[in-house]
Amino acid sequence: MDLDRLGEFGLIARLASHIPHRSRRVVKGIGDDCAVYSQPGGNYLVVTADALIESVHFDLNTTTPEQLGWKTVAVNASDVAAMGAAPRFAVVTLGIPKTTKVNFLDRLYKGLGRACEAFGVDLVGGDTVSTPEHWMLSLTMLGETRKKRLFTRKGAKAGDAILMTGTVGDSALGLQILKSPGKKWSGSPADRKHLIQRHLEPTARVKETAKLAKSRLRVTSMIDVSDGLGQDLGHLLSASEVGAELWEASLPLSKPFENTCIKNGLEAGELALGGGEDYELLFTLKSEDVKKLLRSFVNYGTPVTQIGEVTARQGVVWVRTNGRRQTLRKPAGFNHF
Amino acid sequence: MDLDRLGEFGLIARLASHIPHRSRRVVKGIGDDCAVYSQPGGNYLVVTADALIESVHFDLNTTTPEQLGWKTVAVNASDVAAMGAAPRFAVVTLGIPKTTKVNFLDRLYKGLGRACEAFGVDLVGGDTVSTPEHWMLSLTMLGETRKKRLFTRKGAKAGDAILMTGTVGDSALGLQILKSPGKKWSGSPADRKHLIQRHLEPTARVKETAKLAKSRLRVTSMIDVSDGLGQDLGHLLSASEVGAELWEASLPLSKPFENTCIKNGLEAGELALGGGEDYELLFTLKSEDVKKLLRSFVNYGTPVTQIGEVTARQGVVWVRTNGRRQTLRKPAGFNHF
Ligand SMILES: Nc1ncnc2c1ncn2[C@@H]1O[C@H](COP(=O)(O)OP(=O)(O)O)[C@@H](O)[C@H]1O
Ligand SMILES: Nc1ncnc2c1ncn2[C@@H]1O[C@H](COP(=O)(O)OP(=O)(O)O)[C@@H](O)[C@H]1O
Numbered sequence: 001m002d003l004d005r006l007g008e009f010g011l012i013a014r015l016a017s018h019i020p021h022r023s024r025r026v027v028k029g030i031g032d033d034c035a036v037y038s039q040p041g042g043n044y045l046v047v048t049a050d051a052l053i054e055s056v057h058f059d060l061n062t063t064t065p066e067q068l069g070w071k072t073v074a075v076n077a078s079d080v081a082a083m084g085a086a087p088r089f090a091v092v093t094l095g096i097p098k099t100t101k102v103n104f105l106d107r108l109y110k111g112l113g114r115a116c117e118a119f120g121v122d123l124v125g126g127d128t129v130s131t132p133e134h135w136m137l138s139l140t141m142l143g144e145t146r147k148k149r150l151f152t153r154k155g156a157k158a159g160d161a162i163l164m165t166g167t168v169g170d171s172a173l174g175l176q177i178l179k180s181p182g183k184k185w186s187g188s189p190a191d192r193k194h195l196i197q198r199h200l201e202p203t204a205r206v207k208e209t210a211k212l213a214k215s216r217l218r219v220t221s222m223i224d225v226s227d228g229l230g231q232d233l234g235h236l237l238s239a240s241e242v243g244a245e246l247w248e249a250s251l252p253l254s255k256p257f258e259n260t261c262i263k264n265g266l267e268a269g270e271l272a273l274g275g276g277e278d279y280e281l282l283f284t285l286k287s288e289d290v291k292k293l294l295r296s297f298v299n300y301g302t303p304v305t306q307i308g309e310v311t312a313r314q315g316v317v318w319v320r321t322n323g324r325r326q327t328l329r330k331p332a333g334f335n336h337f
Numbered sequence: 338m339d340l341d342r343l344g345e346f347g348l349i350a351r352l353a354s355h356i357p358h359r360s361r362r363v364v365k366g367i368g369d370d371c372a373v374y375s376q377p378g379g380n381y382l383v384v385t386a387d388a389l390i391e392s393v394h395f396d397l398n399t400t401t402p403e404q405l406g407w408k409t410v411a412v413n414a415s416d417v418a419a420m421g422a423a424p425r426f427a428v429v430t431l432g433i434p435k436t437t438k439v440n441f442l443d444r445l446y447k448g449l450g451r452a453c454e455a456f457g458v459d460l461v462g463g464d465t466v467s468t469p470e471h472w473m474l475s476l477t478m479l480g481e482t483r484k485k486r487l488f489t490r491k492g493a494k495a496g497d498a499i500l501m502t503g504t505v506g507d508s509a510l511g512l513q514i515l516k517s518p519g520k521k522w523s524g525s526p527a528d529r530k531h532l533i534q535r536h537l538e539p540t541a542r543v544k545e546t547a548k549l550a551k552s553r554l555r556v557t558s559m560i561d562v563s564d565g566l567g568q569d570l571g572h573l574l575s576a577s578e579v580g581a582e583l584w585e586a587s588l589p590l591s592k593p594f595e596n597t598c599i600k601n602g603l604e605a606g607e608l609a610l611g612g613g614e615d616y617e618l619l620f621t622l623k624s625e626d627v628k629k630l631l632r633s634f635v636n637y638g639t640p641v642t643q644i645g646e647v648t649a650r651q652g653v654v655w656v657r658t659n660g661r662r663q664t665l666r667k668p669a670g671f672n673h674f
């Protein structure tokens with residue numbers, strides 16, 4: 001059988017079936033943003049890995065080495081944050097072609113170092129290997145959380161509010177701009193630069209998750225938006241065995257994103273729903289706590305917005321700005337194959 | 338500057354200088370077989386990563402997918418064992434070309450699963466990405482040890498005995514045989530098969546390190562032999578700021594290794610000293626404890642042998658079987674570039 005018949009998630013499920021599960025200390029194995037392992041002291045360790053491959057995930061003609069280093073740390077910190085955990089330490093595997101210049105590696109490590117500093121991570125080790133041709137960077141990050149404040153994809157209940165941090169769609173549009181150097185874009189170059197930067201230097205919501213974990217707000221489930229809002233919401237809902245209404249009119253869109261969409265005749269809602277790599281937190285909350293949460297994020301710097309509601313009935317109803325209700329069968333998003 | 342001017346270890350030291358060190362919980366960062374991170378309960382977590390790249394570290398014409406999966410787990414478990422720690426869990430990053438057959442992946446995961454079972458590891462997650470051309474496998478493994486039983490490269494004192502588990506050289510000779518399919522080898526095919534198997538399916542000394550960690554034997558330093566006995570002994574000695582006498586006549590050589598060397602006119606001692614990937618434990622012990630240790634390993638299944646002695650004077654004196662004493666300036670071994 002070929003890979004494309006199975007798809008990414010079909011493949012992972014199949015591979016997981018070969019792995020014997022041994023220890024009771026594995027609280028969560030394959031299937032969430034991080035795996036969870038219980039520690040003797042009663043805390044939880046969370047662990048995640050993300051690899052970036054040259055020409056698949058990045059292009060050294062448009063990404064600086066500093067940005068590449070930064071992004072590698074940020075995408076992993078985002079997975080740790082999505083569990084309600086604080087990033088602690090990481091190891092990096094570097095695959096480099098023999099022709100690599102040391103100056104390039106210095107700059108890569110400056111970016112890694114800056115992101116480690118920003119997200120509170122210690123890079124404690126790694127492995128360095130040579131590759132036949134393409135660059136490869138793989139990072140494994142460990143975080144910690146108290147048992148009671150572990151957030152997972154499972155736990156959303158009908159009636160809960162659906163919220164997200166930041167804005168959605170910037171990164172996908174930034175990537176689209178990067179990938180079409182020949183195209184004539186209308187609108188402001190500063191807007192386009194902002195969108196590209198959001199793609200190349202994403203942030204991770206480490207402070208925001210810490211604020212939520214410290215609060216008494218009843219967060220019922222969480223995921224980070226990496227594959228695309230539609231697809232990641234789908235993951236969260238299927239883990240929780242519920243459905244949702246998603247409100248197009250409420251999606252938090254940045255000004256540069258809205259402007260660029262309007263000026264170039266792009267469907268903002270579709271792009272926001274399907275585009276990946278926002279690295280925002282998507283979470284559900286007991287509806288009685290919404291007001292308190294929104295109040296606590298006033299003047300905080302990071303916007304938090306309610307974008308829908310959990311329903312008992314499975315599937316996602318996409319409530320368009322024009323009032324039309326559309327059922328999303330298979331949420332759009334990024335498939336890695 | 339180019340990579341080959343700097344060398345692997347020069348490069349790692351240089352990259353490490355860009356990384357801010359933040360937390361006091363980092364007991365050991367870059368520079369040992371594993372990094373060490375202290376846990377709230379007082380135990381230590383150890384962490385290591387090793388990547389295998391197709392055409393650099395393995396060749397799918399001579400390695401089965403099961404062996405590849407097995408080896409990926411074993412080499413990491415060996416680094417964990419070298420810290421006196423017990424392997425606990427791992428995450429794997431898989432980079433696969435789009436043309437990969439699912440059956441191949443099934444077999445890879447059977448090998449991974451079998452090794453996880455053998456070494457007591459839970460594979461809790463990972464990442465799956467597509468690569469332009471070559472296979473890539475990167476595994477990060479976490480282990481645990483009690484604070485008092487952490488073994489590191491540093492701690493060997495003049496007068497300590499140098500010991501190792503198992504035999505040395507098999508894997509390097511196995512690789513040599515694999516890499517010369519056109520060559521006419523003399524001696525028994527069964528011997529050559531054994532050596533190749535030692536290269537493709539190495540073991541990790543997880544039980545042996547647990548036995549040492551549980552005992553009252555005063556192990557003063559430890560490393561695993563991955564780059565070659567000479568080079569890894571060099572790492573241990575320089576971390577401990579001591580030297581050594583290494584006794585060629587005492588090196589534990591397997592019968593298949595000795596036979597194949599003799600029949601093909603190969604210098605057994607040189608090969609054992611320079612060849613990598615034995616994945617045996619190399620350690621130092623207070624000399625008063627040697628007898629007790631050797632006794633405790635009688636009938637245990639894994640041989641343990643004294644192969645030399647730590648000296649105050651730095652450098653390695655290689656005492657040949659013919660009585661000649663040779664100073665090894667730069668120990669032979671595997672450089673990854
Ligand atoms: N790219 C890297 N970034 C940070 N640390 C690294 C990197 N590569 C290797 N290291 C660290 O350098 C040390 C030596 O690495 P290595 O020779 O691969 O160890 P080993 O042979 O025991 O696996 C280890 O502490 C490892 O964690
Ligand atoms: N090759 C693999 N082996 C084992 N588990 C894997 C592998 N690839 C991915 N996983 C696991 O499958 C789940 C989904 O992976 P992924 O889509 O990459 O998550 P995310 O997008 O949140 O990083 C995660 O729990 C991850 O740990």
